[in-house]
Amino acid sequence: MKINILLKYLPKILIEYVLFHEMVHLIERKHNEQFWRIISRKFEDYEALEKDLFNHGFLIQKSGP
Ligand SMILES: [Zn+2]
Numbered sequence: 001m002k003i004n005i006l007l008k009y010l011p012k013i014l015i016e017y018v019l020f021h022e023m024v025h026l027i028e029r030k031h032n033e034q035f036w037r038i039i040s041r042k043f044e045d046y047e048a049l050e051k052d053l054f055n056h057g058f059l060i061q062k063s064g065p
Contacts, residue, residue, distance in 0.1 A: 010053075014052055020039070
């Protein structure tokens with residue numbers, strides 16, 4: 001996913017999460033176990049955050065394999 005200008009309308013925690021998510025993709029391209037392990041080190045409740053993003057119309061999980 002490209003960092004979208006609409007990001008600025010998201011709650012700060014979600015912006016931080018999206019940026020981190022995209023950063024982790026630089027290390028691990030796919031949404032595999034390793035990917036979510038790195039994510040969960042910083043965002044334990046990433047599943048809830050993904051859900052929040054979905055509710056805001058963001059589907060970053062979709063950009064995976
Ligand atoms: Zn992703």
